[in-house]
Amino acid sequence: MVDLAPSETEIRIEKLNKAFDDKPVLQGVDLTVLVGSFIAIVGGSGCGKTVLLNHILGLLKPDSGRIHVRMEGELVDLAGLNGEQLDDLHKHWGVVFQRNALFSGTVLDNIALWLKEVRHLEEEAVEIIAAKVLDSVGLPTERDFLDSPVESLSGGMAKRIAIARSLAMKPDCLFFDEPTTGLDPVNASQIQDLLLSTHIDQEAGGVPRTTIIVTHDKDLLVRLKPQIVMLHEGKVSFNGQFEDFMTSASPIIRPYFDLMPVLHQRDGGKV
Ligand SMILES: Nc1ncnc2c1ncn2[C@@H]1O[C@H](COP(=O)(O)OP(=O)(O)OP(=O)(O)O)[C@@H](O)[C@H]1O
Ligand SMILES: [Mg+2]
DSSP: OOOOSOTTEEEEEEEEEEEETTEEEEEEEEEEEETTOEEEEEOSTTSSHHHHHHHHTTSSOOSEEEEEEEETTEEEEGGGOOHHHHHHHHHTEEEEOTTTTOOSSBHHHHHHHHHHHTTOOOHHHHHHHHHHHHHHTTOOOSHHHHTSBGGGSOHHHHHHHHHHHHHHTOOSEEEEESTTTTOOHHHHHHHHHHHHHHHEEGGGTSEEOEEEEEOOOHHHHHHHOOEEEEEETTEEEEEEOHHHHHTOOOTTHHHHHHHOOOHHHHTTTOO
């Protein structure tokens, strides 16, 4: 391990390139994410947002370029980590995929799995944590609810379970891929507020967690005003404050922002 950067760097991406079947997607992405950032990654459909996220998570390998991540206070090259070290890293990261990636089974099964398998906690400790995280995402904590199959839940509830499951592992970093896509207006705005509240780690005394949200949702940006990272033609074309993004006259940003959908309006309230 080498200390390559100031201690406040969480993720550093340098000259990241990735093509699929000779079709370039990422073409020299440079990005530094500071510890405690609250970032939205935006950009047109197919511009490579999910591909970038999957590289950070170590699920895709770059064609060239480097990704360094913070591990135990030092920046380490993701490419140099073995499977066990990658698992260790993931214990400190919470990921909420677009389709939530819940396992079939009950609410409690979903929250318990990693606590049992990774943390080796007993049932009693698991249930205490489950009640705490369900409460923090605004869901019931009664036995009936814990025992209900996740297939019976609405889209908004399933999203909350996926967020609760991540929080149960006490993550330092949270990653969300399109957290409000397909939700009705009430659920969308509740999930938006949840993104802001989970950003602050109350148990750690109000320390902000590093939070990265891939999104198409203009309403989310207006409401939460995150730092904006825009991908365009395979590169980071904007990295800065929301206010500067919103008022930018750039010919790349202006039409994108003006036409950016408010997702729950486009989806007609589908849950
Ligand atoms: N495993 C893969 N194999 C081949 N092509 C892929 C693969 N994954 C992504 N791509 C291509 O890479 C490009 C970027 O995809 P990506 O999913 O990152 O887009 P995105 O910005 O997340 O779009 P959206 O906003 O629609 O989710 C697309 O053209 C996609 O078809
Ligand atoms: Mg995507």
